[in-house]
Amino acid sequence: MQMPLDSPSYLDDQALLAQFAKGDRDAARNLTLRFTPRLMRYAIRMLSDRLEAEDVVQETMLRLWHQAPLWQAGGAKIETWLYQVASHLCIDRLRKRKKGFSVSLNDIDEPGDEQPTAEAGLMEKDRQIALYKAIDLLPERQRQAIVLRHIEDLGNGEIAVIMGIGIEAVESLIAWAKRNLAAILAGRQDELMKDEVH
Amino acid sequence: MRKANLDDFFAQARSQPPEVSFDLQSRILSDAFLMQDQWARKAAPINSSNLWFDVAKHFFAELGGAMSISSVLAAALSGMWVGFAPPAALADVFPAFLTTQQSDIFDLLPSDNEFQ
Numbered sequence: 001m002q003m004p005l006d007s008p009s010y011l012d013d014q015a016l017l018a019q020f021a022k023g024d025r026d027a028a029r030n031l032t033l034r035f036t037p038r039l040m041r042y043a044i045r046m047l048s049d050r051l052e053a054e055d056v057v058q059e060t061m062l063r064l065w066h067q068a069p070l071w072q073a074g075g076a077k078i079e080t081w082l083y084q085v086a087s088h089l090c091i092d093r094l095r096k097r098k099k100g101f102s103v104s105l106n107d108i109d110e111p112g113d114e115q116p117t118a119e120a121g122l123m124e125k126d127r128q129i130a131l132y133k134a135i136d137l138l139p140e141r142q143r144q145a146i147v148l149r150h151i152e153d154l155g156n157g158e159i160a161v162i163m164g165i166g167i168e169a170v171e172s173l174i175a176w177a178k179r180n181l182a183a184i185l186a187g188r189q190d191e192l193m194k195d196e197v198h
Numbered sequence: 199m200r201k202a203n204l205d206d207f208f209a210q211a212r213s214q215p216p217e218v219s220f221d222l223q224s225r226i227l228s229d230a231f232l233m234q235d236q237w238a239r240k241a242a243p244i245n246s247s248n249l250w251f252d253v254a255k256h257f258f259a260e261l262g263g264a265m266s267i268s269s270v271l272a273a274a275l276s277g278m279w280v281g282f283a284p285p286a287a288l289a290d291v292f293p294a295f296l297t298t299q300q301s302d303i304f305d306l307l308p309s310d311n312e313f314q
Contacts, residue, residue, distance in 0.1 A: 028230035
């Protein structure tokens with residue numbers, strides 16, 4: 001049965017991957033829909049460059065396709081494995097890169113319709129840019145930990161597996177990252193919180 | 199900056215994930231379908247009722263299909279034609295390869311017996 005690209009599948013990740021390995025085209029579509037938004041969000045937060053983030057996401061999914069026939073059911077979570085691969089690819093690119101922050105306004109989606117005024121929408125975009133710039137200034141490992149914890153909303157245990165470190169090390173990285181972010185953003189606090197002053 | 203403010207920043211970032219372009223999704227799906235097609239080709243069963251035909255079909259598919267086979271055949275036939283009926287321009291060149299000529303033989307490793 002042909003399914004439209006945006007139809008959800010109710011199979012779990014491993015069952016979908018097993019179906020993909022048997023040649024099921026719909027399983028390929030569902031896996032793509034399920035994982036690419038999360039990977040794209042993670043890669044763009046790490047790299048601050050949409051084109052590079054797209055390359056990382058495509059390469060990560062390609063490795064999943066290669067791995068599908070060899071995947072052992074009941075083993076590691078597919079999501080965790082994907083974040084591990086994407087992390088390695090992002091860190092490789094960060095180390096090769098010499099340029100700095102490159103997020104532009106165009107990389108940030110427009111605020112939703114619930115924004116009451118155009119000015120409020122601009123403030124929100126401004127806050128996001130400020131956060132991305134601050135994250136971009138963090139050391140790689142702190143950036144990775146803070147993005148996985150507070151933007152991807154993963155648990156410390158899962159982050160420890162992705163980063164290949166202990167849970168205490170993850171907690172320490174996150175604490176340092178938050179301290180550094182607060183310090184960076186503190187200089188602009190009044191400007192960014194202007195609309196909350198009544 | 200207070201912790202609550204930093205959490206607001208994160209909550210906003212989580213609420214507006216970047217869009218995945220249709221172009222990226224298409225590229226990812228193309229990779230997936232290509233992989234599945236490769237697996238299907240390798241796993242295609244051999245029909246035992248026509249074994250030689252199926253073996254030949256798989257062999258030619260691995261070589262690159264009809265285009266590659268036709269190129270190889272054309273090269274082979276050209277070579278045979280040149281061998282049996284060489285063009286006039288090659289008439290002087292071929293005898294040197296086709297006829298046997300006496301050669302001088304030099305013993306580069308003379309026997310040790312000469313020194314005994």
